[in-house]
Amino acid sequence: MPVPPRLRRLTTAALPVLAAVALTACNNAAYPNSIFHNHTEFNREVGTLFKILIYLGTAVFIFVEGLLLYVLFRYRRRSESDRPEHVHGNTTLEILWTAIPALILAFIAVPTVRTIFSTQAKARGDALQVEVIGHQWWWEFRYPQYKVTTADELYLPVGRTVNFSLKTQDVLHSFWVPQLGGKRDLITNHTNFLWFTPDSIGVAALNGMCVEYCGASHANMRFKTFTVTPAEFEQWAAHQASPAAYGAIAPAAPAGAAPATGAAPAATPAVATADTTKRGASVSAAPGAPAQVAADTGAAAATVQQAGYVSYPREKLPAWTIPKTPTPAGLTFNTALVGNADRGLKLLSTGQGGCVGCHMIAGNPVMMGVIGPNLTHVASRTTIAAGLYPNDAKHLALWIKNARMMKPGVIMPTLGKGQYDPVTKAVVPMGLTDEQIADIVAYLQALK
Ligand code: HEC
Ligand SMILES: [Cu+2]
The missing domain is CATH 2.60.40.420 (Cupredoxins -  blue copper proteins)
Structure with a gap:
């Protein structure tokens, strides 16, 4: 039987859709949030259950819809005088259409209950x-x-x-x-x-x-x-x-840290001032270029080498993992400014900007806040503000200058001098200057 042209057109239209669905299931870079890449037993188990349900459901759907279409066609009204026959119950049919769904439900209940129990169970003790x-x-x-x-x-x-x-x-x-x-x-x-x-x-x-x-x-x-x-x-x-990789004043052995490795942190020396300016300069010379910062050879970098693996290498990050959130219009920072990590450390330690009230930097005894994220190794992270911006000099500076414009509603106040705070709806009169922010950024970037 030749395929009717309309059906053929329909198939041609359906193919790209199917291909797109298949791609969703396979392409990690294009669909990083897909639930079809399973990397744990938890997801595999749920995935198996999902497949059983989808396949069974599809079979039932095709059967029921097929039957419906058949009946619609087979018993359609053929002439004006056609009248439907009156039927009063059919016990066999009623038993069948109650029993079959009940059986199907009982059948899918087995893997469903098993999955619920195994994913809700207590974790093993050595987890x-x-x-x-x-x-x-x-x-x-x-x-x-x-x-x-x-x-x-x-x-x-x-x-x-x-x-x-x-x-x-x-x-x-x-x-x-x-x-x-x-x-x-x-x-x-x-x-x-x-x-x-x-x-x-x-x-x-x-x-x-x-x-x-x-x-x-x-x-x-x-x-x-x-x-x-x-x-x-x-x-x-x-x-x-371990305590902060830069400027920690009382390096102590990390209490209770994993015994096997942790050699480096305890050996971290107090910061040598000679490295300070060099580090500050090199950090701000490369705004927005995290790879360069990572390759830096300052005091902190030496610590990094001793410790071996510190964090996922930035240069290996796939492009899709780097956020592209646009920065707010009208919020600018002079990226030509050369910050100095030592000055940044002093600014924070003397309470400038109130960072002390909210942020912790282990090894810096005044930085004891617990309201905001722990900044001890902030430079080891690839993003800031919960994945919103890449962790580089430019975004750090804009963040410190006006966090509330960078991310609506945050507790962290707008700190840049003369900046408009969208929460208090007022201009910050006595905030940090761009020079001070550049220094703070240089310090934060040394906290690998
Ligand atoms: C009132 C509390 C508060 C003050 C003061 C404050 N922060 Fe924050 N900070 C926060 C909070 C809360 C966040 C997390 C915001 C978010 O991601 O939603 C944050 C985030 C950050 C981040 C991003 C960290 C990350 O890993 O995402 C940096 C860097 C930072 N603050 C630096 C500073 C500096 C430097 C100062 C002082 C000049 C300062 N903060 C003052 C509360 C504060
Ligand atoms: Cu939430």
């Missing part, structure tokens, strides 16, 4: 513990076994089960890394749990996000997950647990 604390609008990650506190970037060793305990500091949030599993809510005054075992290395910078509406910047509450080798993880954790 890596990670506390996730949701804040409006950023993520705090704590690794109690390693004495690490960081923000917006998760590092997970491959092959080890990780057990998240999920809490919130304020309103409801929800934690989700599509390629790893989830999603699970962060509920006020209640701890939720979620565990899984990442099983693939090199799937760089998996996207995570808040998936429960939580206020003005809900859509700007993202994070990244790096799945690394166990050895890299131990080194990363030891480094994160």
